[in-house]
Structures are given as C-alpha cells and as structure tokens.
Amino acid sequence: MLKRERQAYILHQVNLHNKVLSTDLSQHINVSDDTIRRDLQELAEAGKIIKVHGGALSPSFHYGHHTSKEVYSYTQKKTIAQKAVSLIKDGMFVLTSGGTTIIELARALPPHLHATFISGSIPAIFEYMNHPNIDVIVIGDKISKNSKITVGLEAVSRIRQLKADLCFMGINAINLENGVSDNDWDVVQIKKAMIESAQKLVCLTIAEKINSQQPIQVCESRKIDTLITELSPDNPLLEPYIEAGIRVL
Amino acid sequence: MLKRERQAYILHQVNLHNKVLSTDLSQHINVSDDTIRRDLQELAEAGKIIKVHGGALSPSFHYGHHTSKEVYSYTQKKTIAQKAVSLIKDGMFVLTSGGTTIIELARALPPHLHATFISGSIPAIFEYMNHPNIDVIVIGDKISKNSKITVGLEAVSRIRQLKADLCFMGINAINLENGVSDNDWDVVQIKKAMIESAQKLVCLTIAEKINSQQPIQVCESRKIDTLITELSPDNPLLEPYIEAGIRVL
DNA sequence: TTAATATTTGCGGGATTGTGCAGGATTTTA
DNA sequence: TAAAATCCTGCACAATCCCGCAAATATTAA
Numbered sequence: 240m241l242k243r244e245r246q247a248y249i250l251h252q253v254n255l256h257n258k259v260l261s262t263d264l265s266q267h268i269n270v271s272d273d274t275i276r277r278d279l280q281e282l283a284e285a286g287k288i289i290k291v292h293g294g295a296l297s298p299s300f301h302y303g304h305h306t307s308k309e310v311y312s313y314t315q316k317k318t319i320a321q322k323a324v325s326l327i328k329d330g331m332f333v334l335t336s337g338g339t340t341i342i343e344l345a346r347a348l349p350p351h352l353h354a355t356f357i358s359g360s361i362p363a364i365f366e367y368m369n370h371p372n373i374d375v376i377v378i379g380d381k382i383s384k385n386s387k388i389t390v391g392l393e394a395v396s397r398i399r400q401l402k403a404d405l406c407f408m409g410i411n412a413i414n415l416e417n418g419v420s421d422n423d424w425d426v427v428q429i430k431k432a433m434i435e436s437a438q439k440l441v442c443l444t445i446a447e448k449i450n451s452q453q454p455i456q457v458c459e460s461r462k463i464d465t466l467i468t469e470l471s472p473d474n475p476l477l478e479p480y481i482e483a484g485i486r487v488l
Numbered sequence: 489m490l491k492r493e494r495q496a497y498i499l500h501q502v503n504l505h506n507k508v509l510s511t512d513l514s515q516h517i518n519v520s521d522d523t524i525r526r527d528l529q530e531l532a533e534a535g536k537i538i539k540v541h542g543g544a545l546s547p548s549f550h551y552g553h554h555t556s557k558e559v560y561s562y563t564q565k566k567t568i569a570q571k572a573v574s575l576i577k578d579g580m581f582v583l584t585s586g587g588t589t590i591i592e593l594a595r596a597l598p599p600h601l602h603a604t605f606i607s608g609s610i611p612a613i614f615e616y617m618n619h620p621n622i623d624v625i626v627i628g629d630k631i632s633k634n635s636k637i638t639v640g641l642e643a644v645s646r647i648r649q650l651k652a653d654l655c656f657m658g659i660n661a662i663n664l665e666n667g668v669s670d671n672d673w674d675v676v677q678i679k680k681a682m683i684e685s686a687q688k689l690v691c692l693t694i695a696e697k698i699n700s701q702q703p704i705q706v707c708e709s710r711k712i713d714t715l716i717t718e719l720s721p722d723n724p725l726l727e728p729y730i731e732a733g734i735r736v737l
Numbered sequence: 738t739t740a741a742t743a744t745t746t747g748c749g750g751g752a753t754t755g756t757g758c759a760g761g762a763t764t765t766t767a
Numbered sequence: 768t769a770a771a772a773t774c775c776t777g778c779a780c781a782a783t784c785c786c787g788c789a790a791a792t793a794t795t796a797a
Contacts, residue, residue: 242754244507272773
C-alpha cells in the first residue's frame, strides 16, 4: 500500500468517526505503529487532523479555539486563576459564572483533579469539556449574547435546586459599602441564584475593579467568603476587606 | 511497444484501479523502471494522474490538490449545509443535534435569518452564538465528553416540553429496514426526544453513511421527512428512500 | 534510400524516501 | 506510585528517485 493511499485512508477514517486510534489503524492496515504515527504527524502538520496521544481527532470540533493572549490583562488573570485553583479539592461541586477570569481558571485546573463543575457560561463549558476528569453540568436556558451565558427563569430555578461547595464568580465591580455590583439585569439574577446555592462564595477580580461600582447590586460584601486578586494580600488596597472579615488571597 | 501506447495503457490501469505501482508496470510491460517513471512524470505534468513515491494515484484521490486549510469531506458537508439552510424560514423554532455536519449548518446560516435555535451541542451553540439575529436556547444537563452534547433525564424532559418546527439531525448510520441508528445510548435518548418534539425531522448525512447500521436504533425510516446528502436527489443510491416516501434533497 | 537529426530508452551511481526496529523518555492509567 | 502504553530519536536497509550519458530507435530532409 502506498503512503499517500494510506494517508488518504486514515483521513477518511478520521473524518468518518471523528477519531482514530493508532493501534487500530496499524493493525488494520498491517504496518508498524511507527509508520502510522509518522503518517498522523504529517497529516497533523498539514492541518488535516489533530494528533493526540494514542491517535488523532477530526479538526472540525476544535475550530474556534480562541487563543487567550489577547485577553485584557492576561497575566493578572492567570495569577488569579492559580490562586483560585488551590481552593478546589477532589470531589467538590463547583458553580461558576462567566467572564474571562473564569475561563483562565478553567484552563488552570490541574489534570488530575476530579470534580463536578456547573455553569451556564458557554466558553467556560468549552474549557471544562476538554479536561479529562471533570464532570460538566450545563445550566440550560436562553443565551445572553453579550455575556455568553444562559440567563432566564429556567436557569435560575435550576440553580436554586443545587447546593454546591463553592461558587467562583468573576465580578465587574466591588466596594465595601455596596458589595458586588454589575450592569446586566439578567446576569445579576443568575449570580444571585448562584450565591444562594453555594456554601462559599469566592470572588475573582483584577485589582482595577476594586472599589468601583455598577448600577445593579449582586450581593452585599458580607456574603463574600474569599476575594482573589492578582495583588499580594498585604496590599493596602485590600486592607479594608480583610478588616471586614473577608479572606483575601 | 510505443510510448503513446504505453502511456495510454498506464492511464487505463490508473483509472481502473485508482493506483499503480511502478514495479508492477515495468514488469508487466517489460521496460525499465526509469521508462515507467518518465511516463508517470509526463502524465502527472499533464494532470492526468498524481505521481507518488513508488507509483501513481488516480486524480480522484485528489489529496495533495487540497490547499492546506481544507478538510476532508469539508465540501460535502458544506453542500449539505447549503441545502439544509434553504428549509429554515424566519421565525422558526429549530431543534438541532450535534455532529460536524450540524456545525457546518450553523456556519452556513445567512446573517439576515431571524430564528430560534435549540440545542445541547456545545460546539453548535458556540456557532449559533456568533450569529447576529439568532436566539439560542441551551438544553442543560450533564455533558457527554465524547459527543460534546448534554445528555440525561433532565435534558430529555426539557426537550419533551418543546414543540419545534424543524429538527435537524446529523446521523451516523441509516438504512431502510432499520431506519436511523447510532452507537451511544445517551445520545440516542436525546435524539429520540428531539424527534418526538419536532413537527418535521430532517436528517443530514454524507453519502458514505447511507445503507449502514449501528447497534442502537434511533427511529424508523418512516419518521424521517427529509433526507439531505451531498448527492443529487436522482442518484440511484437514494432511489429506495424516495420510494419509501422520504423527501430527498 | 540515406544521412542527419531528434527522440526515446537503459544504465550506473549517488541522493532521497519509506519502513521497521531498538532503546530510552514521556504520558496514561490504575 | 508503578506498570503499561505510547512517543521520540537515531539508525539500518531496502526501495525508489534523479541525473548525465551513451546506445538504440524513430523522424525528417535531401
């Protein structure tokens, strides 16, 4: 069998089944594993398949995989994500909102972590989905195009039925007197429901948003258990929050 | 044997078997390997065959003519998507399953279309979300990592509450006697529910999967209203389905 | 017909490609 | 954490390709 012929066959199989295993192919075509692996590598370089450990996948699924570099204050959010990850233990049920900070959190999850994540944020779900050991529960309802999360009564009532261990929330504004606030009515309803349905509330934000305010209140400061920013906890900007009894990381 | 004669013979062989080996030819015609190679080269330059190491392939393999970005059966799925789009009218409620064909459909939606799409397929939702005039409803439940759609009782019962105008379903196998079949139990439950909740069922598939079968039945052939493939409706392969009363596009 | 010219073919030898294999590094899985 | 599977690297060897050249064959012109 000619090399090209073989590669055409492999391509055919990949696109038919969306995935192939190297061992299946090498047995079926009757060539060595190495040859198959080299074929997969070439096809992958040509962008026709996506090579993974043990086989290959169809590229169709992995299209709009946006690179994160262009996200505003990328490194700060990465730092926040690292801190947040340390709070998650095996077996936990975790509720998460949407927002770019949450997506960085999703990407920072250690591969061995076994947990259940519940969210209505489509980009976040996309990330959770790629994790090997995480179960993902999707909150269904109508999509809000601005924020790319599901919003509405159905979503709220589904969230109310839950009791999660943790809720990670990316927030848009916070100050001591008025607590967390936001500017989208529908999103706020979802956030409120999430806060009620979780034992602990962890708020994530870049320092820029500290001591700012938006028109709609999400919750009061005292509801917050933990606040995570990219700053060191002993930064004077955070002092008032620590004094108010909030754990700051 | 004259050069012309020889080349005509080679061409004949290539078109007959889709491939030839240089060594086979040189032995059979009783000329040197080099001669054959020169012949192949000329035919390749004329675009009548595709020369590869060790022999040549029929141009219908046309792997190598692709520009790098193109994916196998991309054009076929694109064709299917175009046909499917023509069935959607403004204001419709549309249920869709998952699968790469559905994703192509999502990408092919004309920008001016106003409609509501309901799905549990995360990649599909991602596409719908980017459309300016489409409302998206997400079916929530646990994610099946293989198929990247939500599955489970909650999802099924949500789908049962709906009555959509159309259901677009990417299918894995179909034949006349046993209808549509698939190989994932959870996904089949979702598909069954979708079929019951839509006025019309439109099945999308590349011709490859026609007259094949998988272990779990999704629905009988008579449930199908419309079948869309990349082939022309008068293709003999589709004839039995038309006779069974299915509209074929 | 014959000589001059052009084309085709075969061949030698060096470069390139395709394949399998051994080993050690890495990843996955339990 | 250890065992199993998979991956990578370098190597050997055979098959194939490419280049130049000379012999063989075909084509053309006088």
